[in-house]
Amino acid sequence: MTDGPFRRETEQVVNEIAQGLRTLDAGVSWFSGLAPTRMREVLQQVAGYAMQAHITAEDGRVGVARSGVKPTANPSVMICMDPPRYGFADLPTAEHVKAFRVLVSVFAVADTRRRDTYCKGACRHAWHNLPTPTEQP
Template sequence: MTPPSSDDDRTLRRETERVVNEIAQGLRTLDSGVSWFSDFAPTRQQMVLQEVAGYAMQAHITTADGHAGVARSGVKPTADPSVMICMDPPRFGFAGLPSAEHVKAFRVLVSVFAVADTRRRERYCKGACGHAWHNLPAATE
């Protein structure tokens, strides 16, 4: 078996960006995103988790965002990914979690990103946003 090429990595990053932003904007359900994520092997899941953690950092998540996102995620507040994201400052080592925790980590990260990104879209991008990822077409699921 050959390792994925850098083109594959770029394709995965673009697809991750689209899926995560569709979830954040209500154009795709979290469960649909989890289905998409669950189809990947653990090494690809780790790559996606690293990418989504980067989105969360760029969205400048707060502790309040962490708690609100965990509540939306369906993951117990005591689960490792929930605890990590609610720390002050948040811990972003989700790709280092055991593969059995990857789906929980994805649910938490995407949910927290959705809370933070919605806040930022409403406060800073309302009416004059040039960010392509904030202007997605309707979902096709």
């Protein structure tokens, strides 16, 4: 598998979670099946998505609460810093699933805010216009 298709798969999974088309637990199941090297790549990609969504400290707190990860866990503390710290791929492998849960949950909060404000009614971002599960081939 090349980086291009894998990157698109990651983008698809993360945006489906953010838009409620895939559960966080289903996303975690997908993530958990990846090799450690791919997990680190996904964490870097999702951190990039979070940065592009311009997450706020409030997004961090709300996302952590939704993630099911303790607020005192390393990924939770990192994302709630002002500004957030993004070295999730450098965390020990044992913390990668927690980091994924936190990052995707915080991204979902920030991306929903942006879809409801900045992109409302005139959005041409392909990732904001995913087909519902019944529309997929």
